[in-house]
Amino acid sequence: MASVSVKNLDLSFGSVKVLQNLNLEIEKGEFLVLLGSSGCGKSTLLNCIAGLLDVTGGQIFINEKNVTWNEPKDRDIGMVFQSYALYPQMTVEGNLSFGLKNARMPRGEIAQRIQRAAKILHIEPLLKRKPAQLSGGQRQRVAIGRALVRDVDVFLFDEPLSNLDAKLRAELRVEIKRLHQTLQDNTMIYVTHDQIEAMTLADRIAIMRGGAIQQLADPHTIYNKPVNKYVAGFIGSPGINFLDGNAIEGATPSFDAQGIVIPMDRYAFAQTPQPKPAVFGIRPEHVLHGDAAVGQAFSQQVAVDVIEPMGSDTLIWSKLGPQDFRFRVDGQADLSVGDQVLIGFDPANASAFDAQSELRL
Amino acid sequence: MVEAVAGPAGPRPVRALSRRNIILYGTLIVIAIYYILPLYVMVVTSLKGMPEIRLGNIFSPPVEVTFQPWVKAWAQACTGLNCDGLSRGFWNSVVITVPSVVLSIVIASVNGYALANWRFRGANIFFTILIFGAFIPYQVMIYPLVIILREIGLYGKLPGLVLVHTIFGMPILTLLFRNYFTSIPEELFKAARVDGAGFWGIYFKIMLPMSLPIFVVAMILQITGIWNDFLFGVIYTKPEAYPMTVQLNNIVKSVQGVQEYNVNMAATILTGLVPLIVYFVSGKLFVRGIAAGAVKG
Numbered sequence: 001m002a003s004v005s006v007k008n009l010d011l012s013f014g015s016v017k018v019l020q021n022l023n024l025e026i027e028k029g030e031f032l033v034l035l036g037s038s039g040c041g042k043s044t045l046l047n048c049i050a051g052l053l054d055v056t057g058g059q060i061f062i063n064e065k066n067v068t069w070n071e072p073k074d075r076d077i078g079m080v081f082q083s084y085a086l087y088p089q090m091t092v093e094g095n096l097s098f099g100l101k102n103a104r105m106p107r108g109e110i111a112q113r114i115q116r117a118a119k120i121l122h123i124e125p126l127l128k129r130k131p132a133q134l135s136g137g138q139r140q141r142v143a144i145g146r147a148l149v150r151d152v153d154v155f156l157f158d159e160p161l162s163n164l165d166a167k168l169r170a171e172l173r174v175e176i177k178r179l180h181q182t183l184q185d186n187t188m189i190y191v192t193h194d195q196i197e198a199m200t201l202a203d204r205i206a207i208m209r210g211g212a213i214q215q216l217a218d219p220h221t222i223y224n225k226p227v228n229k230y231v232a233g234f235i236g237s238p239g240i241n242f243l244d245g246n247a248i249e250g251a252t253p254s255f256d257a258q259g260i261v262i263p264m265d266r267y268a269f270a271q272t273p274q275p276k277p278a279v280f281g282i283r284p285e286h287v288l289h290g291d292a293a294v295g296q297a298f299s300q301q302v303a304v305d306v307i308e309p310m311g312s313d314t315l316i317w318s319k320l321g322p323q324d325f326r327f328r329v330d331g332q333a334d335l336s337v338g339d340q341v342l343i344g345f346d347p348a349n350a351s352a353f354d355a356q357s358e359l360r361l
Numbered sequence: 362m363v364e365a366v367a368g369p370a371g372p373r374p375v376r377a378l379s380r381r382n383i384i385l386y387g388t389l390i391v392i393a394i395y396y397i398l399p400l401y402v403m404v405v406t407s408l409k410g411m412p413e414i415r416l417g418n419i420f421s422p423p424v425e426v427t428f429q430p431w432v433k434a435w436a437q438a439c440t441g442l443n444c445d446g447l448s449r450g451f452w453n454s455v456v457i458t459v460p461s462v463v464l465s466i467v468i469a470s471v472n473g474y475a476l477a478n479w480r481f482r483g484a485n486i487f488f489t490i491l492i493f494g495a496f497i498p499y500q501v502m503i504y505p506l507v508i509i510l511r512e513i514g515l516y517g518k519l520p521g522l523v524l525v526h527t528i529f530g531m532p533i534l535t536l537l538f539r540n541y542f543t544s545i546p547e548e549l550f551k552a553a554r555v556d557g558a559g560f561w562g563i564y565f566k567i568m569l570p571m572s573l574p575i576f577v578v579a580m581i582l583q584i585t586g587i588w589n590d591f592l593f594g595v596i597y598t599k600p601e602a603y604p605m606t607v608q609l610n611n612i613v614k615s616v617q618g619v620q621e622y623n624v625n626m627a628a629t630i631l632t633g634l635v636p637l638i639v640y641f642v643s644g645k646l647f648v649r650g651i652a653a654g655a656v657k658g
Contacts, residue, residue, distance in 0.1 A: 052551050073557030085548035089570040098566070099556035146556070158548075 003028040003063060003187040004049060004154055010057035011041075011048060018044050019211045022058070026187055028153075031180050033198040034191045036208035037234070042191045043158055045208070049189065050079050050156050063153060073102070075154075078147025082159040084139040086131035092142050093127045096149050103150075110149075117148040120182065121175075137168045144179070157190040161197065169197075177201055195235055199223070207231050225351070229358040232281050232351050238315050240281045240351075243323050247278040247352065247361065255280050255352065260321040262298045266348040270360050277355035284315060286349040287327035289341050296344030304339045316341070407431065407626035414622050430623035434631055438624060440611040441600055447628055449601075450608030454588055454635075456519055457604055461526035462583040466576065469531055473538025474564050478550050488539070495532035503596060510597060517599045525597055526587050534579055541575040542568060577643050585636040605632050 006024040010017070018041050026032050034042040047053040049060060051072040059068045067075045086095050093114060100110045118124045121141045131139055140160055147155055160176070161169045177200065180188055192198055198205050199219045206216045207230075215227040226232035232240050245257035252265040253273045257280055264273070293299045302325065306317035313331045317324065318341070327343055329335065352361040378386075402419055407430050409423040436446040443449060475481065476488050506525060507516060515521030545568065553563045594604040603611075609632045613625045 047551075050551075050555060052554060071557075072551075072555045077555065079552065079555045081548040081552060083546055083548050085546065085552040087549065087553070087567055098553075098558070102557035102562060143552075146552070150556075 002026065002061070003030070004189065005061045006045070006049065006058070007061070008058040009045070009048060009055055009060065011044060011053065012056050017211065019048070022211070022213065024206065024213065024216070026189065028187055029185055031188045031190065031201055031203045033202035033205045034189065034208055035193070035195060035198040035205050035234075037193055040208040041211040042193075042208045044211075046156050046158055046189060046191045049075075049154075050077055051075050073099075076152050077154045077156055078150050078152040079156040080140070080143045080147055080158065080160045082162050084131070084136075084143045084163070086139055086142055086146075088131055091128055091130055092123065092134070092145075095131070095142055096127075096145050099146065099150050113149045113151065117145040120148065120179070121145050136164050137172060140164065140172060141175075144176075153186060155186055155188045157188065157192075159192055160190075162192070162194070173197055173200060195237065199235075207234060224349075225360070226281075227360050229279060229281070229353040232353070236283055238284050238326060238328070240283050241287075241320075241325050241327075243280040243282075243320065243325070244355070245278065245280060247273055247276055249273055249275045255347075258321045258323060260300065262347060264347055264352070266297055266346060267350060267352065268348070269352075273361065278361060279353045279355055279358075281351040281353065282345055282347075282349065284326045284328040287343050287345045289316075289327060289329055289343045293342045293344030297346050297348075299342060299344030301340050301342055304335055304337050304341060307335060307337060318343075403626045403630055407623050407630060409623055411619070411621065411623065430621070431627040431631070433621075434612070434624045434628035438612045438628065440603075440608050440615070443601075447605060447608055447612070447631055450603055450605035451631075453519070453598075453602055453608075454605040457522050457526070457594070458584060458587045461523045461530070461587050462580060464523065465527040465530035465534055465583055466579050468527065469534030469579065470538045470572075470576070471564065472531070472535040473540075474542050474568055475560075476535065476539045477542035477545075478547075478563070478568075479560065488535075491532050491535055493532075495536070499529060500592075503592075507596065516597065517602070519598065519602055522593060522597045522602075522604075525593050526590070529593075530583055530586070534583070537579055537582075538572075538575060541572060545571060581639055581643060584639050588635050 002025050004024075004026040006022060009019055009022040009024075011019040022045065024045075034045060036042045044053065048055050049062075051067065051070060055068060059066055061067065062075050062077065072079075087098060090098065096114045096117060097110050100113065114127070115124075118127060121144060123138065123141050123145060126134060126138060126142070131142070134142065140163075143160070157176070161172055164172060176190075180186070180201075190197075190201060202219055204216060204218050205222050207214045207222065209230055215222055215231045217225075217227075222231065222235055226235065229242070233242070243255075243257040243260075245255055245260075247264075248254045248256055248261075252263055253267075253269070254264050255262040255278065262280065288296060300320065302318040302320060304316055304318055308315040308317070309331065311331055313328050314333060314335075315326055316329055316335065317326050319325060335341065353359060354361055405422055406414060406419065408426050408428070410425060410427050410429070413424060434446060435448055437444060438446045472491075476484055510516040510521045510525075515524060549567060550563060553567045558566060588604075589606060590604070591606045591610065594607045595610075598604070598607075609628050612628050
């Protein structure tokens with residue numbers, strides 16, 4: 001059963017079309033992440049689902065009920081904002097109970113729900129405090145609690161961790177994941193521009209660009225089989241290597257990266273290969289070097305240009321033919337600028353895209 | 362090589378009066394005296410008897426302090442047929458100011474809130490027209506307003522003047538409130554909507570408690586503006602309903618009898634006392650509110 005479904009959604013501000021003919025089906029209990037750079041329409045889509053923006057066209061269903069024109073409170077949703085959006089003049093308890101009081105819930109029931117939410121989020125000692133007396137992490141917990149007490153089916157998160165520092169972000173990320181495992185029946189839609197958050201939390205990721213969904217798939221597929229060049233470049237850190245060149249047809253199809261020929265017989269083509277300009281993408285972490293590179297379907301000697309140590313691993317910049325090529329080596333590897341290294345990879349791990357349409361080949 | 366020393370190097374900066382400070386403070390003191398001198402003259406003169414004033418030493422302190430001019434200004438000075446002093450005008454002004462201030466602030470704050478948060482269709486046009494109103498010299502509207510008030514039967518009555526003050530306060534107050542409410546994070550408003558609060562629920566429970574400074578600013582602007590108003594008071598009311606400013610003018614400008622400077626001074630101070638007290642009491646909040654509106658608006 002679909003928990004949230006968005007059908008042919010259009011949204012425009014004046015003549016600017018932000019979302020165009022967008023379709024999305026989210027299963028009950030699913031954790032869906034809307035991922036994209038700023039201005040791609042991901043927050044706008046979330047606001048449409050929440051009912052905070054009036055849609056221009058299309059429909060939104062929550063729990064099989066058409067809620068396109070319903071007020072936010074009648075949609076069975078709870079929302080968590082980037083800036084926490086706690087009511088500054090109310091205590092934590094007041095913040096949690098505000099929605100319940102608006103729904104005219106009996107006082108006993110309110111107290112019970114607050115207790116339960118406070119316990120889940122470990123904010124019991126903070127109930128009497130004002131938001132100004134809380135740290136960022138505590139505030140965001142309260143903000144999550146405000147959605148939790150309302151006992152809704154769908155949680156909407158609008159970049160909830162973006163205001164926190166890196167350490168706290170990692171901590172709260174795990175807690176959100178844990179929360180989702182605890183509340184198995186609750187659908188969660190989570191907007192972020194952080195691919196780590198997206199990869200770690202999501203059951204499925206929807207990568208958005210220019211108001212349209214580029215790819216909607218589980219993190220594994222998004223990472224390994226990006227549907228187009230944009231998705232391939234967006235996901236992954238350090239970013240994927242792109243080599244410009246031509247696809248070559250033949251007994252064994254191959255790829256000519258400006259003089260360097262990569263055999264493509266092990267690559268699973270999405271369409272019958274044709275000779276045409278194309279882009280070959282391989283992730284730095286899929287490139288092997290040294291002894292491990294021996295025997296790979298493709299291998300080549302390269303010179304080390306730049307070394308970027310990152311602790312756990314080190315990123316090496318080199319040239320493959322005339323083009324920049326990065327690969328990852330272990331953080332303890334002993335390499336210095338100018339060294340000759342044998343690198344190799346299995347084209348089965350690669351992705352190739354049409355140079356023109358940028359779609360996966 | 363410089364030896365590592367414990368603590369900062371060099372002598373501690375001196376905080377005493379430097380040459381620059383003397384010029385700065387000197388200028389400030391001179392300006393302060395310039396502004397406070399008229400007030401000093403007024404207070405001193407109002408405490409003198411007429412014979413002492415006739416000596417002509419307006420800066421000298423009173424030899425014999427008398428409060429008679431104050432009593433006369435408040436309770437006995439004559440304007441037209443009435444000889445009950447400024448007290449009548451004071452109460453008229455109170456009756457005009459209080460409802461005008463309350464009414465205009467209530468309406469303007471709701472206006473500002475609706476314009477800032479509930480972007481209804483035509484909100485921009487509505488706002489433009491309202492702001493345009495602030496730039497029309499209001500002398501243009503005096504005569505039409507006289508006719509309108511006459512037609513609805515409020516001409517010459519206090520409710521009529523209250524209505525005029527409320528309307529004329531609208532553009533600037535709405536602008537003030539709209540800018541303030543715009544500065545309140547939009548996510549707060551969204552969160553309240555998700556929490557099921559409606560138009561009035563959000564206004565009273567979320568927006569109002571966060572807006573005390575701007576309400577104080579609006580209050581001060583309106584109290585001083587309406588209390589000091591002369592033009593509308595003299596046009597839209599009748600002598601028995603004149604506000605304090607009009608009555609003050611009539612006392613000071615009377616052409617019959619001797620000019621009682623001490624009474625005039627006392628009457629003027631009395632009239633100016635209300636805005637002055639408002640400033641003193643709420644000055645701190647005023648500055649905070651102006652800053653809040655300015656920085657974030």
